[in-house]
Amino acid sequence: MVTDVLALTGRWPLLLRLVNRLVDRKVRLGVPVGDAMRAASQRLRDAGPSATDTAGMDAAIAAQREEAVEATIEAAVDLLPPGGRDRYRELGVFAEDEAVPVTLVCQLWHTTASLPTDRSHELLTELAELALITVDPSNGGRLGLHDVHRDYLRRALSPAGLARVNAYLLDSVIAGLPTAAPLAVGTLGLRHAWWDIDDGYVLDHAVEHPVASRASSAAMAGTVAGSRKSALVDATQA
Known part of the structure; x- marks a missing residue:
């Protein structure tokens, strides 16, 4: 059984780790070890590269790695709760x-x-x-x-799904921001104080996610007080 799993995973460490955790999770649910390993092996045979290649998975071939990982991930997410x-x-x-x-x-x-x-x-x-x-x-x-x-x-997710989730991510960040005062009379205002963000990830990707969300063609970025903190035009500001 172990030899079978090694062949089906191509001895690729990432895939072996996924299979190991999948088997361990099922064992903790009361499934016998042998049955859990057979189920994981069968999943790889049915949906992985071994479905068409009896020699097993070749970790050096990207397409085969993707098929094997997808089959194993799908088996793992089946154990997740609804949603x-x-x-x-x-x-x-x-x-x-x-x-x-x-x-x-x-x-x-x-x-x-x-x-x-x-x-x-x-x-x-x-x-x-x-x-x-x-x-x-x-x-x-x-x-x-x-x-x-x-x-x-x-x-x-697909491109449409990525754009939608990027928009949700932007909304989740905006929800925690205070309202911004106008920068100057007669200038285009910012409805949210983006410069108050102190999260390194958000600052580093403050342009990338709004652009990917396609939430507004008016989205733009600038620097505030010479810092790297980005000030983004609110997508709802006309």
Whole structure:
């Protein structure tokens, strides 16, 4: 059985870790180890590259890696509670190779699904246990996504879905901002005080997400008092 799993995963560490967590999760639900391993192997055979190649998965071939990862991720998300699949897909909105604040993820899920913070924390814990994300508890908690997982999530969302979730992310950030006073008489005003943001992730991607949301063709960025803090024109300001 172990030899079978190694062949089906191509001995790729990322995929082996996913399968290991998937098997462990089922075992903790009372499923015998052998049955859990057989179920994981069958999932890879049915939906992974081994469905057409009896030699197993070749980790050196990108297309085969994608098929195998997608099959394993789908098996893992089947164990999530209702709505968990959609919430996981929404994580694909975040920038590549970035540590995303857990608080920002909670804000996003509150906007997209009215998820309370404690429920968001529970879902993040489940995702981490399934090796679908990594979580660093320092600095208030930071979430990490392997680029292979992120690519899968973005494909699952589709361009229209990514634009929609980017808009929700923007709304979730705006909701926590104070109202801004006019910069000067006769100038185009900013309805929200973007310069009050102190979250490094939001500051670093303060142009990227509004542009990706396509929320407004008037979105623009500038610097405030010579700092890198971005002031974005409110999408609702005519």
